[in-house]
Amino acid sequence: MALHHQSFDTIIIGAGQAGPGLASALDGRGEKVALFEQRAFGGTCLNDGCRPTKAMRASARVAHLARTAAKHGVHTGDVTVNLAETVARKDELIDAWREGGSDYYKNHESISYVLSTARLTGRDGDLFTVEHDGGVVTAKRVIVNSGARSVPPPVPGLDGINWLDHHSILELTETPDHLVVLGGSYIGLEFGQMFARFGSKVTIVEMADRVIGREDPDISEAVASMLRREGLDVREGVGVSRIDVTEGGARLHLNGGDNLDASHVLVAAGRIPNSDDLGLETVGVETDEHGYISTDEHFATNVDGVYAVGDVNGRGAFTHTSYQDGTILADHLGGGDMTVAGRIPTYGLFTDPPLGRVGMTLTQAQDAGLNVEVAITPGDGVTKAALDGETEGLWKLVVDKDKDRVVGASFFGLYGDEAVQAVSVLMHVDAPASALATWLPIHPTSAEFLPTFYGALEAPGESDQ
Structure with a gap:
């Protein structure tokens, strides 16, 4: 649905975890609201983040419990994983949630839900102008909920292979022979263990001196040791100097001289905010040196009437923080006293x-x-x-x-x-x-x-x- 020259009280860019709830809260107060989403309803969490990965984690856990059942006196035969069936189970769950949410807003009597890119283009008097596929609309208030995206590390040769990210790995229907994971943080460790339990040989390569470096060293070591006991090859303090295409996939040349031959490479290192194509400069919204939109404790930017919630504001890259951002902003816009100040991570x-x-x-x-x-x-x-x-x-x-x-x-x-x-x-x-x-x-x-x-x-x- 394209909107042409309509004016709104609030335009929300992004239907991730904060956007829809905000739209409903403001609509309930009598505001005229437009909600834009360029990809799929629900954002990263619903489509290729928390929920689909945890659905597949559940399958991996069942496989692991079956393989280790003998210690409980329960005996099974060989345990194998049909990855296509695992993915189908995941898709059935996610599709239902996504379609349910999308249909609700598509058919909403008063909220305008538009599947389209949207970007600020300046002002029309006291109103902000927002351009989308097929039209230009205006609003007194704009709320940015555009999220973040993965970025590959600057490894020579990486762009010459068909590397996976946390989106595309969820669509595999055949188990990789040897999955090499670049990055030993949360995404890399979760996928690494998951695919090892699906039956892949897995190597995790972390450039820093230990995995999940934001944790205490003993916690990092406990997690790495657990993964090694499950058969994963966890390499810490190791970088990749070059990647070559091979007949079977890719050869990774590691600093120090070792090579890894991989059938698949998962890039699980680095994310940047989706703030670079929003037209923020047309109204003067400030970002920090990493591209995150700067906000106060109520998610207001330096420009009156423009707010930023979710991953794009750099105050927490999690579903629960994004969702709470929306709750706090809805409360603030209604005259409440909720604030993000003092949030406990x-x-x-x-x-x-x-x-x-x-x-x-x-x-x-x-x-x-x-x-x-x-x-x-x-x-x-x-x-x-x-x-x-x-x-x-x-x-x-x-x-x-x-x-x-x-x-x-x-x-x-x-x-x-x-x-x-x-x-x-x-x-x-x-x-x-x-x-x-x-x-x-x-x-x-x-x-x-x-x-x-x-x-x-x-x-x-x-x-x-």
Whole structure:
């Protein structure tokens, strides 16, 4: 649907996690709203991010549980994965969600939903002008929710091969013989483990001295060791000097002289905001040195009437942060007092087991000069993990001793992504860490370990890093 010379109260560019909710909230207040999406409803999360990858992760986990079932006294034959069937299951789920959301807004009585690129082109008096395929529209307010995209590293020869990114790897229907993953951060580790469990030989190449470098070194090492025990070749502190095309795929020449022959190469390193083709310069919206749109605590840019939410503002590249951006902005535009100031970072690494993270790492807390105590236990110290026979992991709680506040947690282990949220709530409401001592958790669960964890706090030693 093309719109011609219509005027709106608000134009939203991008139907990712923040855009649709904002459109509905503002429409509910009587505003005339247009919502533009250039690719597919739901943004990265729904189409080629969180949900499709977790659907395929579930299949990989089932395969792994079947292969390791003998330790439970359950015996199976050879376990194989039909990747085409796994992808079909993923597509059925995602297509239904995407089509449901898209149909809702396409058929909405008062919100104009347009599948088209859209960019600012300047002003028409007090209104902003936005150009899209087939027309120009105006609005008093523009909200940018354009997201971010993958960018390949500057490796000679990479542009000569058909490399995969986190979009295209989800469409493979045959398991790679040897998948080489460039990048040992969240995307690379999740896909690496997933395809190893599907039956591929997997090598992860990380240029930095350790994988998931934003975590404490002991957490990084615990994750890397778990992957190595599953058969992945995890190489840290190694760069790729050149890539050549081969009959079977590609040959990667590593710094130091080693070569890797890959059937497939996944590029899982680097993302940039989608801010370069929005026409921001036509109205004077400022971006930082990385291209992220600069915003205040209510997501307002330096230009009155223009806001930026989601990955494009650099305040968190996660579905949950984007969604909350929309909630905060909707509240602010309605006269509320919600703000992004003081947001406590929280996220998960969805290897299996997962890593649930909130707040500071121990390293960050010490660098900030806090007087901290820490409790650490390996995964087999958690009763639920032992009962389920899934004891990989390292659990870590960091407390500010002077203020009696939890400042961070790194829960790598069975249901660590769920258990960490109890800590996140505690931090969010600024409750004392000592509240954990009197909390009554359910037995047996992973979260039940938190009171014991609190009782085990002590000054950190060198080995706690």
